[in-house]
Amino acid sequence: MTDSIAAPPGDAASLHRSSGGPLERIQHTLHRYPTLSPALVLVLSCLVFAWASDGKFQQPFNLGIMLQQTAVLAVLAVGQTLIILTAGVDLSVGTAMLLTHMVVAKMAADHGVPGVLALALGMVVGLLLGAFHGGIVTKIGLPPFIVTLGTFYIYNSLGLRYGEAQTISKEAIGEDSLLLWTSKRVTWGEFNITAGVLVAIVLYIAFGFVLAKTAWGRHVYATGDDREAARLAGIDVTRVLISVYMVAGFIYAVGAWVQIGRAESASMNAATDINLQTITAVVIGGTSLFGGRGRLTGTLIGALIVTTFTQGLKLSGVDAYWQNFAIGSLILVAVALDQWIRKVAK
């Protein structure tokens, strides 16, 4: 940017002139504000759906519903963002959450464990799963993609075995249990959201702060941007990576809590698409799959875009087949855009 200012107006090099062109300026702006393009997509898609659904989309009832439908996805996408920021990926985020929520729900349902303890136990389970991922990735050196592909199957199988393929009802969990607090409703007329939505919002504020303002947050970015450089700068890269996976593990448990409230039950059959949806939300939200660049705000917007598209297309009466088509196209555009924006840095 500085050289375009420094360049004399009469510089003959056409290359230089084009670098100051409108396209280049857009590229620079998007590079500086990575959440700008997803935010634009969200606003535009809301406007389009408001028009295409004959006004059903922007009804307060529907807006509240969409926030509720986004809550679990948004929570898990926080963990996914952290891992992708380190140039990793977590394919098992959804099944790890489901396994955790089966443990938590069964503790309450079968053994009468109070909600607080069941939840604490869920946190322990989540942290252990995260430590397991982080351990294999750093100590054995397997790529995160492979590690979590494996654990995806393992957790699904363990969850089904442990849960005996049953749905645990809210009556069994105990309707007054803290576990179902996330299903409690906050209502303003037709607009209503659940406490689970509030949990998601709190999580975003907390981790937004941690990522932006703490040394740990800067280390996460540095590790993802260039691991070798980070190591040379004195950052204990292994420790950072393990801590990121453990934090993601903690978030499995938070997701489990929100999921129990969302479904008002626990079942391994729930949240079928969530593994890939978290990656979708992160990628659409402008976080680079190559690590080191991205914001939680973008992920939140990405998660909202996923719900906006699925619900908006439904309310507009679009055929089910095209709903995934639209999401898929959006992913391709988002990643292509990311590649293009990254060229600025070079």
Place this chain on the structure above:
Amino acid sequence: MKNLSVKRRLVAVAMTSALVLAACGGDDEETAEDAPTAETAAAEPTATADAATAEAGGDADGAVGVSLILKNTSNPFFVSMANSAEAEAEALGVTLTVAAGREDGDTDSQIAAIEAAIANGDRGILITPSGDAVIPALKAAREAGLLVIALDTPPSDASAVDITFATDNYLAGQLIGQWTAAKLGGEKATIAMLNLFNDQVVSVDTQRNQGFLNGMGILDEYDPSGNGKEPPTGSYSGGEYEVVCNEPTNGAVDGGKSAMETCLSQNPDINVVYTINEPAAQGAFDALTAAGKADGAIIASVDGGCDPGLRLVADGVIGATAQQYPGQMATLGMAAIKQLADGGAAPEVTAGLDFFNTGVALVTGEPMEGVESISVEEGQAICWG
């Protein structure tokens, strides 16, 4: 039996180790290419393990081998089927192999299990097909001389199986449709149709959906090409109707909740909710309650599982449900294969139908004039899950 299960576990461990080794062997590129195969194999530990066991212990001493291939092992309906089959296998001295897909619609795992059954010299296959993709494999099994029996879900091509043992799902839908029409008593029906899928056509899904609409007096003829064939508005047997939505639920609580929320966003005045099964009905009820619309809404469902199914009927959440009998399907199917293998006659279809009807009954706390039904207590005495 105990020996057998120890052996199964050993084989499962051996197979898993082999897989892990295989995965570690290649470089990154190879691993990526191998992924689909590894995936199928990993999803099928039971099938692989059991196939090996049957070869060693089953056919050698002349026992009849039977493969039971389910849609998944996460739905209590199929778990009930597997439990009944295991009990019956022990009683008949049949060597049983149970395999399943990872989820509804996972036909790859089912095809692998069919191929394993053929390779293994099984005498018959009992299968709940997850989709039409299994048809060629089933035909190959029939050509290899196996008796192929579809349970619960008939394949769209009838020649893929020898016979189907199933609930008359269209009748199940009709029963709850007639009950709903009687219960409405002429009131306008604003209907939400909460189906299984919207991205694939499964006969059970379509038959229940259209059976319900036929019972309501909305659809005359059965159209196997999918859901949503009804005119959006018109008149049912008792008055005016409007179908607000056809939404997928995956047959799960959270799917039912999301689907109902979408329907309520389209029209908050819904007073009739058809659901593919009772977990979906539970989710629909939660969404209705949250929106303050649960009072006066009629929920009708199909399945009749003990819990949550009949509990919800007893609680008045579900008005009526059509109960089916998965254990019977597996038990009768296995007996038929054993009988044929022992030189007896092949099973025959129920008169007037193109499959063997394992029975269906309407369970409700509010019996309606002209619609035959049984009480919740009677249903609970014979329920599954």
